[in-house]
Amino acid sequence: MxxxxxxxxxxxxxxxxxxxxxxxxxxxxxxxxxxSLTRPVTELGMWAIEYVDDIDAARAAFDAQD
Known part of the structure; x- marks a missing residue:
């Protein structure tokens, strides 16, 4: 810390x-x-929430390639 x-x-x-x-x-x-980072970090978090399913699907597709 x-x-x-x-x-x-x-x-x-x-x-x-x-x-x-x-x-x-x-x-x-x-x-x-x-x-001043409050707004950009909040927007990034909102983006991540919006795309969490797409991110999970992309990860699963990538992992399935092995």
């Missing part, structure tokens, strides 16, 4: 804040850039 969060931070998709407390506490928040 740490590597994933660090990668997202490096890409500018999350902001990490270290709070000076005992024990130290970290907070993560989405950046404006990551929030």
């Amino acid at each position: 740490t590597l994933c969060l660090r990668g997202l931070e490096r890409d500018g998709l999350v902001k990490r804040t270290v709070l000076a407390s005992m024990p130290p506490h970290l907070e993560y928040e989405l950046t404006a850039m990551s929030i």
Whole structure:
């Protein structure tokens, strides 16, 4: 999880804040850039739902070739 969060931070998709407390506490928040992904990701999910049967059929046809 740490590597994933660090990668997202490096890409500018999350902001990490270290709070000076005992024990130290970290907070993560989405950046404006990551929030802008909401619409495209939602549309991709809707596309996947619409075509799930076609994807399953294509996979079955491919797997049957072996």
